[in-house]
Amino acid sequence: MKTWVLLLLVAAAASAKRFSRCELARTLKAAGMSGFSGVSLANWVCLVNAESSYNTQTINKNPDGSRDYGIFQINNRWWCSNGQFPSHNICRISCSQLLTDDISADIRCAKTIVRQQGISAWVGWRKRCKNQDVRSFIAGCGV
Numbered sequence: 001m002k003t004w005v006l007l008l009l010v011a012a013a014a015s016a017k018r019f020s021r022c023e024l025a026r027t028l029k030a031a032g033m034s035g036f037s038g039v040s041l042a043n044w045v046c047l048v049n050a051e052s053s054y055n056t057q058t059i060n061k062n063p064d065g066s067r068d069y070g071i072f073q074i075n076n077r078w079w080c081s082n083g084q085f086p087s088h089n090i091c092r093i094s095c096s097q098l099l100t101d102d103i104s105a106d107i108r109c110a111k112t113i114v115r116q117q118g119i120s121a122w123v124g125w126r127k128r129c130k131n132q133d134v135r136s137f138i139a140g141c142g143v
Helices: 002-015 021-030 041-052 095-099 104-117 123-128
Strands: 059-061 067-069
Touching: 021 041, 041 123, 067 095, 095 104
Parallel strands: none
Antiparallel strands: 059 067
């Protein structure tokens, strides 16, 4: 039994992707995030750094019992469904889709969120990026 648990933990760790700052900047730019809804690419990269430290498999539990999923820390009360917590599921996706190395679903949902609520919807952005010089988040990335 201990061997199976260890194998599952190793498999989960092996499938987690932690983007580098520049790799994320290039990926977001290619997906049309630079300037999307007036949000600079540097602000998007700062937001992801603040929310998940660039890790696609980040899950955080909130005081209200909801959870935030993936690289953008998208909440299951409003934006995705985990099948257990009551959700509006505005992005019409399973929260598990936000935990893969392919962040295209995360990007689509982040675009929905920023269109509806602006970048201030993210606490991490408000606390660590708002009114800051965020240019360093894309410096040297060639984007």
